[in-house]
Amino acid sequence: MPTKSDSYYLGLDLSTQQLKCTLIDQDHSIVLEEAVNFDNDLPEFGIRHGAIQNGNVVTSPTLMWVKALDILLSKLEKSRYIGKIKAISGAGQQHGSVYWSQHGIEKLGHLDPRLTLTEQLKDGFSIEQSPIWQDASTTRECRALEEFCGGPEALAKRTGSKAYERFTGNQIAKIYAESGEKYNETSHISLVSSFLASLLVGKLAPVDSAEGSGTNLMNIKTHRWDEQLLQKCGGDQLSKKLALEPVEGGDVVGKVDGYYQKRYGFSPECKILPFTGDNSATLVSMNLNQGDCVISLGTSDTVLVYLKQGEAEPTTESHLMAHPIDTTGFMGMLCYKNGSLTRQHIRDLYASHDWDSFNKHIQNKARNTDAFGFYYWMQEIIPFAKGIYRFENGKQVQEFSDPSINVRAILESQFLSMRIRLGRMTHDGKMKRLLATGGAAANPHILQVLSDVFGVPVYKQKGMNSASLGGALLAKYGTLDKRSFEDMMKNHTTEPELVCNPDSKETAYYDTKLEEYIRLESVVLADKANV
Ligand SMILES: Nc1ncnc2c1ncn2[C@@H]1O[C@H](COP(=O)(O)OP(=O)(O)O)[C@@H](O)[C@H]1O
Numbered sequence: 001m002p003t004k005s006d007s008y009y010l011g012l013d014l015s016t017q018q019l020k021c022t023l024i025d026q027d028h029s030i031v032l033e034e035a036v037n038f039d040n041d042l043p044e045f046g047i048r049h050g051a052i053q054n055g056n057v058v059t060s061p062t063l064m065w066v067k068a069l070d071i072l073l074s075k076l077e078k079s080r081y082i083g084k085i086k087a088i089s090g091a092g093q094q095h096g097s098v099y100w101s102q103h104g105i106e107k108l109g110h111l112d113p114r115l116t117l118t119e120q121l122k123d124g125f126s127i128e129q130s131p132i133w134q135d136a137s138t139t140r141e142c143r144a145l146e147e148f149c150g151g152p153e154a155l156a157k158r159t160g161s162k163a164y165e166r167f168t169g170n171q172i173a174k175i176y177a178e179s180g181e182k183y184n185e186t187s188h189i190s191l192v193s194s195f196l197a198s199l200l201v202g203k204l205a206p207v208d209s210a211e212g213s214g215t216n217l218m219n220i221k222t223h224r225w226d227e228q229l230l231q232k233c234g235g236d237q238l239s240k241k242l243a244l245e246p247v248e249g250g251d252v253v254g255k256v257d258g259y260y261q262k263r264y265g266f267s268p269e270c271k272i273l274p275f276t277g278d279n280s281a282t283l284v285s286m287n288l289n290q291g292d293c294v295i296s297l298g299t300s301d302t303v304l305v306y307l308k309q310g311e312a313e314p315t316t317e318s319h320l321m322a323h324p325i326d327t328t329g330f331m332g333m334l335c336y337k338n339g340s341l342t343r344q345h346i347r348d349l350y351a352s353h354d355w356d357s358f359n360k361h362i363q364n365k366a367r368n369t370d371a372f373g374f375y376y377w378m379q380e381i382i383p384f385a386k387g388i389y390r391f392e393n394g395k396q397v398q399e400f401s402d403p404s405i406n407v408r409a410i411l412e413s414q415f416l417s418m419r420i421r422l423g424r425m426t427h428d429g430k431m432k433r434l435l436a437t438g439g440a441a442a443n444p445h446i447l448q449v450l451s452d453v454f455g456v457p458v459y460k461q462k463g464m465n466s467a468s469l470g471g472a473l474l475a476k477y478g479t480l481d482k483r484s485f486e487d488m489m490k491n492h493t494t495e496p497e498l499v500c501n502p503d504s505k506e507t508a509y510y511d512t513k514l515e516e517y518i519r520l521e522s523v524v525l526a527d528k529a530n531v
């Protein structure tokens with residue numbers, strides 16, 4: 001795509017299934033998008049959907065992420081923009097953690113441009129499998145942390161969230177308790193986002209405060225690590241292993257390491273800005289108006305809102321996170337584990353492994369029976385539940401009278417849960433628009449059901465990946481003398497495009513189903529098998 005700009009900004013996104021990048025020019029036009037898909041491009045790591053699952057323990061090989069960066073950069077090297085990139089920022093899947101050995105940190109500081117990162121960092125980690133956000137194996141550590149703080153509400157008040165299995169502090173607490181030797185061998189701990197920034201800057205990079213709020217270790221008011229929580233989760237050594245206090249979006253971390261200048265031709269002036277969480281970066285990319293709500297349908301499903309100071313109270317089913325650029329504002333978030341992969345599972349069972357057949361079932365709105373389903377195929381986050389439950393005409397059933405009902409039922413169930421819980425998080429604040437993103441937002445039929453359930457129009461942004469676009473915008477933001485995100489976005493914001501309007505008859509139907517959904521969910525939660 002021809003462009004007159006001489007300044008480019010690169011955003012990366014290391015998410016569950018891929019490493020993606022977006023390059024924008026001075027006017028925020030996207031000039032390049034690239035991706036490395038872990039399952040397709042890196043099968044030698046033995047992953048499925050980017051991860052290795054062993055019961056409730058879910059990890060990704062740290063070196064796979066390093067190799068993905070090698071591949072992505074060699075793709076970028078062929079583009080003519082590389083020497084004109086002024087700054088890089090980006091995002092990572094939230095909560096995942098990386099355990100550097102002393103050897104790894106030393107290697108990172110002396111990278112040899114003749115070799116790949118993979119060759120040099122292959123022995124760089126004290127723990128080779130990084131725990132990721134899908135892990136659900138730290139329930140014991142979660143309850144202990146809540147008890148230590150005086151209960152889930154007290155922890156939520158202090159850190160923005162009650163204890164969650166995937167949150168980094170609880171993951172570290174498990175390693176500290178069960179793998180003492182490995183813990184002692186760990187020189188530094190990064191989050192996925194700060195890990196990617198560290199690779200680029202050639203030294204340990206701090207987390208940003210948005211990422212700090214996904215750990216259960218950072219005080220949500222001061223944006224500083226909470227010494228007592230560090231002590232509880234990782235003993236005396238944790239403060240040293242985290243090494244740096246969280247920083248705010250726009251604070252420069254450093255310049256790109258000489259390795260990337262010599263090997264790929266990056267400018268020595270190219271700045272590295274703090275990396276943030278993928279959801280936080282998505283929020284930045286959308287530049288929300290009052291009444292906007294982001295629905296991300298990626299590997300996870302998330303619901304994101306921008307809450308200004310004074311509008312935000314932590315709850316025990318949603319997350320309050322520091323906003324990546326508004327130091328006094330927040331991102332309110334709901335996160336579901338049974339997102340795209342569970343929809344894919346239902347597609348494979350009931351729609352011949354094919355999205356077109358799945359969409360045909362969505363379009364069949366004949367409601368001959370009153371059907372509800374709850375699809376906690378993987379251990380769900382909200383509510384904490386596991387198993388698949390179906391109800392037809394008020395009675396629990398093994399399978400629906402017409403099994404293809406499962407296709408609409410999973411979508412309705414996912415979106416009703418979001419609508420009900422978003423209402424609780426925002427005290428029934430009226431939403432005017434839903435901004436959809438993530439892999440499943442490519443499917444307009446799914447978005448129509450979303451629009452019908454919420455009764456509001458659904459919009460979509462241009463570009464394939466909003467988290468890496470958010471990263472590119474964060475990169476540009478960090479190069480401005482006078483930092484105002486609003487000013488930066490003025491004249492450059494492309495309005496998202498309308499995908500669908502709600503069908504008022506459908507919305508009226510869903511309005512009558514909210515109470516029944518809540519009742520049946522409580523039946524599911526009361527099931528003894530579901531503990
Ligand atoms: N046409 C489609 N309809 C529904 N879901 C889709 C479609 N295309 C892709 N997806 C889903 O998108 C998911 C990947 O989402 P993405 O946001 O790229 O993942 P990541 O979490 O790695 O960022 C896939 O697992 C797939 O289920």
Ligand SMILES: O=C(CO)[C@@H](O)[C@H](O)COP(=O)(O)O
Pocket residue numbers: 015016017092093094095133166214277278279298299300301302335
């Ligand atoms: O755990 C969370 C948020 O708390 C997830 O949303 C991860 O951040 C993974 O993101 P995707 O790969 O699904 O984008």
